[in-house]
Amino acid sequence: MLDNKKLWEDAIAQIELTISKANFITWFKNTYIAKQDDNIIYVSVPNAFVRDWLLNKYHKTILHTLRELSENVRGIEYIIQREGDKERLAQISTQIDRPNLPNQLGINELYVNKEDNLNPKYVFGSFIVGSFNELAHAAAQAVIKKPGVAYNPLYIYGGTGLGKTHLIQAIGNHLKNVLNKKVFYITSERYVTELVDSMRTNTIHLIKEKYKKYDLLIMDDIQFFSGKEKNQEELFHLFNYFHENNKQIIFSSDKPPRQITKLEDRLRSRFEGGMIVDVSRPDYESKVAILRLKLKQNSFSLPNDVLDHIANSVSDNIRELEGVMNSIIIQSQLKNKELTINEVRVLIKNNSKQKKTVSIKDVVKTVSDFYNVEEKTIYEKTRRKEVVKPRQIAMYILRNDFDTSYPYIGQKMGGRDHTTVIHACEKIKEDIKKSDILGQEIEQIKNLLLTSQAVLNSGE
Amino acid sequence: MKAECTKDKLKYAIINLERVAVKNSSLPILQSILIEAKDNNLVLKATNLDVGLEIKIPAKVQRHGSVAIPGGVLGSFLSGLSGDETIRLDMINNNLSISTRMNSTVIKNYPAEDFPIIPKIEGENRFSIPAEKLVYGIKSTSYSASSSDMKPEISSVYLYNDGGGLFFVATDSFRLSEKSFDIKNFGENSVSLILPYKNAIEISRAFEGSTDVLDVYFNKNQIFIVSPSIYFTSRVVGGIFPDYKQIIPKEKKSEVIVLKRDLVDSIKISNIFSDKFNQISLKIVPSDKLFEINSKNQDKGESSTRLEGTVEGEDLNININARYLLECVPYLEGDSVYFIFNGSNKPVIIRGVGDKSFLYLVMPMNN
Numbered sequence: 045m046l047d048n049k050k051l052w053e054d055a056i057a058q059i060e061l062t063i064s065k066a067n068f069i070t071w072f073k074n075t076y077i078a079k080q081d082d083n084i085i086y087v088s089v090p091n092a093f094v095r096d097w098l099l100n101k102y103h104k105t106i107l108h109t110l111r112e113l114s115e116n117v118r119g120i121e122y123i124i125q126r127e128g129d130k131e132r133l134a135q136i137s138t139q140i141d142r143p144n145l146p147n148q149l150g151i152n153e154l155y156v157n158k159e160d161n162l163n164p165k166y167v168f169g170s171f172i173v174g175s176f177n178e179l180a181h182a183a184a185q186a187v188i189k190k191p192g193v194a195y196n197p198l199y200i201y202g203g204t205g206l207g208k209t210h211l212i213q214a215i216g217n218h219l220k221n222v223l224n225k226k227v228f229y230i231t232s233e234r235y236v237t238e239l240v241d242s243m244r245t246n247t248i249h250l251i252k253e254k255y256k257k258y259d260l261l262i263m264d265d266i267q268f269f270s271g272k273e274k275n276q277e278e279l280f281h282l283f284n285y286f287h288e289n290n291k292q293i294i295f296s297s298d299k300p301p302r303q304i305t306k307l308e309d310r311l312r313s314r315f316e317g318g319m320i321v322d323v324s325r326p327d328y329e330s331k332v333a334i335l336r337l338k339l340k341q342n343s344f345s346l347p348n349d350v351l352d353h354i355a356n357s358v359s360d361n362i363r364e365l366e367g368v369m370n371s372i373i374i375q376s377q378l379k380n381k382e383l384t385i386n387e388v389r390v391l392i393k394n395n396s397k398q399k400k401t402v403s404i405k406d407v408v409k410t411v412s413d414f415y416n417v418e419e420k421t422i423y424e425k426t427r428r429k430e431v432v433k434p435r436q437i438a439m440y441i442l443r444n445d446f447d448t449s450y451p452y453i454g455q456k457m458g459g460r461d462h463t464t465v466i467h468a469c470e471k472i473k474e475d476i477k478k479s480d481i482l483g484q485e486i487e488q489i490k491n492l493l494l495t496s497q498a499v500l501n502s503g504e
Numbered sequence: 505m506k507a508e509c510t511k512d513k514l515k516y517a518i519i520n521l522e523r524v525a526v527k528n529s530s531l532p533i534l535q536s537i538l539i540e541a542k543d544n545n546l547v548l549k550a551t552n553l554d555v556g557l558e559i560k561i562p563a564k565v566q567r568h569g570s571v572a573i574p575g576g577v578l579g580s581f582l583s584g585l586s587g588d589e590t591i592r593l594d595m596i597n598n599n600l601s602i603s604t605r606m607n608s609t610v611i612k613n614y615p616a617e618d619f620p621i622i623p624k625i626e627g628e629n630r631f632s633i634p635a636e637k638l639v640y641g642i643k644s645t646s647y648s649a650s651s652s653d654m655k656p657e658i659s660s661v662y663l664y665n666d667g668g669g670l671f672f673v674a675t676d677s678f679r680l681s682e683k684s685f686d687i688k689n690f691g692e693n694s695v696s697l698i699l700p701y702k703n704a705i706e707i708s709r710a711f712e713g714s715t716d717v718l719d720v721y722f723n724k725n726q727i728f729i730v731s732p733s734i735y736f737t738s739r740v741v742g743g744i745f746p747d748y749k750q751i752i753p754k755e756k757k758s759e760v761i762v763l764k765r766d767l768v769d770s771i772k773i774s775n776i777f778s779d780k781f782n783q784i785s786l787k788i789v790p791s792d793k794l795f796e797i798n799s800k801n802q803d804k805g806e807s808s809t810r811l812e813g814t815v816e817g818e819d820l821n822i823n824i825n826a827r828y829l830l831e832c833v834p835y836l837e838g839d840s841v842y843f844i845f846n847g848s849n850k851p852v853i854i855r856g857v858g859d860k861s862f863l864y865l866v867m868p869m870n871n
Binding site for chain 1: 529531534620621725737
């Protein structure tokens with residue numbers, strides 16, 4: 045017997061030829077064969093109107109067509125499949141209908157606790173410790189044992205998707221649930237918005253009072269304070285209050301305090317006064333451990349060689365690692381079978397971003413465009429001031445961000461000696477420390493490089 | 505087909521049916537109204553394949569038959585026709601001819617046999633309810649239903665019975681309304697029906713003004729509502745309506761009673777100065793007997809109104825969507841409104857003083 049889907053597709057393809065398009069769409073849309081039982085075909089229809097119409101007007105045609113395709117069909121029954129009975133993909137995205145009322149609270153139990161902004165999902169139990177984050181973890185444990193005393197402030201920094209937020213929220217959840225402390229988690233962006241709003245409405249004293257009632261303040265992504273002087277001043281006062289009263293304060297950022305530009309010195313030195321720890325990129329073993337934990341949470345399993353492949357080929361970002369894992373789980377649930385290593389390979393290729401390849405020529409071109417000098421002068425032996433600086437910056441970027449060797453840079457940049465390159469890199473490194481502007485320029489150039497690269501990749 | 509009827513009865517029926525008929529369908533027959541003449545009645549039908557409506561009007565039938573004509577054309581024609589007259593319907597060359605004392609018109613028709621079959625009553629579950637209660641129950645809740653079709657269970661009005669009577673409920677997960685009637689003639693039947701809210705609104709329109717007692721039949725796919733002159737059927741939604749009883753708070757931290765008239769006026773004033781999300785804030789200070797409604801709009805200005813009333817419990821500042829408040833007011837019985845608060849991010853309950861049958865619950869907005 046033919047399978048249901050094929051049989052019905054063939055049947056309605058024939059019926060489509062005999063009736064008008066509008067009729068066909070109206071009466072045959074969302075119909076399918078639900079089951080075949082004892083040579084009776086059960087056709088599922090969306091409502092009673094369609095059932096009655098098919099039964100009265102098209103029954104003979106349908107029966108006739110089905111018999112031609114599958115000889116032993118004895119009869120057809122029409123059953124109504126209601127909306128809501130079907131397994132709905134939409135249920136995954138139940139959050140969709142709330143957006144245009146940003147402040148409106150929903151009746152559903154909200155996932156994030158509004159009083160302290162802590163996400164209960166982030167606890168130490170689900171935090172994997174490896175060599176890349178054990179120092180940060182140890183510092184967090186010390187803070188839990190002696191909040192406000194051990195390391196105050198605790199300053200955690202590291203690249204995106206490495207678990208900073210997880211770690212600091214886990215401290216908050218622990219202090220809240222075990223020690224019954226009043227905890228408040230806020231991203232610095234939210235804090236700044238609150239401050240600005242309160243300045244406008246002259247209610248800044250309310251904000252100050254609000255924060256003073258907490259025992260632990262966690263502020264995420266504080267690099268956003270860069271260049272916001274008035275906000276830095278408020279943060280400074282808030283910090284002093286917490287510090288004087290031996291209340292714990294925790295910061296996270298994507299870079300160490302000294303690298304945050306346009307940060308007032310008194311604030312910078314306070315950030316540096318406690319404990320600064322970094323979270324670096326996970327090693328292979330940690331990645332596998334994270335994958336295994338993720339599998340356990342989803343009650344799912346994957347063979348070791350697949351895990352091994354994921355850990356090796358996904359870059360060092362844990363968030364990306366989890367993303368790949370989720371899509372593998374969903375794919376295999378959808379296909380209802382275990383994915384082979386080749387399928388996993390394709391998935392990873394589609395999911396994770398491509399490793400970028402940048403040629404020396406690209407860098408030189410971007411830098412010379414940025415400083416508005418002719419590209420070829422960079423390679424020439426001229427020592428004109430307006431050419432020397434871009435040339436050194438190009439060397440610095442090639443060395444620092446693309447790990448090119450000194451001799452190779454020298455050779456490509458018009459046959460220079462490797463010591464010239466070393467000197468250039470050292471000089472720029474020193475200059476960055478002295479001048480904020482140079483640092484920003486280099487950031488901009490790097491961004492330009494990355495975006496032009498993205499265009500190139502998609503163009504291929 | 506050949507028949508005579510009064511213009512007013514025909515017009516009333518056509519206006520109701522025209523709403524149900526599809527406006528622009530790829531299948532033109534769905535835009536039509538079917539007129540059937542038999543046994544001293546005209547039965548007029550329209551459907552959009554989601555709901556079906558039939559209205560019966562008395563007529564002098566000389567020859568049986570049926571005809572399907574475009575609802576829009578017939579509706580516009582009848583509303584333009586002046587005078588209270590008898591209308592004669594007849595068939596000329598397979599088209600419908602309509603003639604009055606001063607006018608004669610021929611309207612092109614569709615093949616009547618293409619008109620969809622409106623499902624007949626199936627299933628043994630039934631109960632009866634006065635039309636005005638069914639209409640009022642739907643009207644006092646349907647505005648709370650979610651207009652998104654992501655979740656059909658809550659884009660609906662939920663009807664069910666328990667020991668307390670017959671309940672109507674709707675929610676979009678930001679607010680919820682519940683209306684109950686003391687109807688207990690269900691016998692062995694238990695009612696649990698989830699009606700798509702658009703269809704529920706069609707029910708309330710179709711039976712608006714009727715004083716009949718309606719017989720309601722239902723099975724797991726379809727509901728059928730019958731009065732002596734109107735027959736209505738709609739699909740029902742599968743699935744389970746959320747267990748909403750659990751979100752209604754039992755405790756109360758602050759309560760306020762104010763005059764409905766005062767409340768409506770001050771919310772309307774505040775809403776002029778609310779932000780684009782209609783946010784207004786309520787301030788409650790029981791020690792000062794203060795109940796104040798405030799709003800602030802960066803571009804327009806700000807406003808603050810104090811209301812007189814009973815204010816008890818804890819101090820509170822709470823932000824609420826003014827539109828959500830106003831929508832429930834027409835269905836609050838009595839001249840005073842009773843608020844129950846439980847803190848600034850917990851649901852607010854609103855009732856009419858002395859009226860247990862209606863409950864409105866609304867979630868506040870974040871600061």
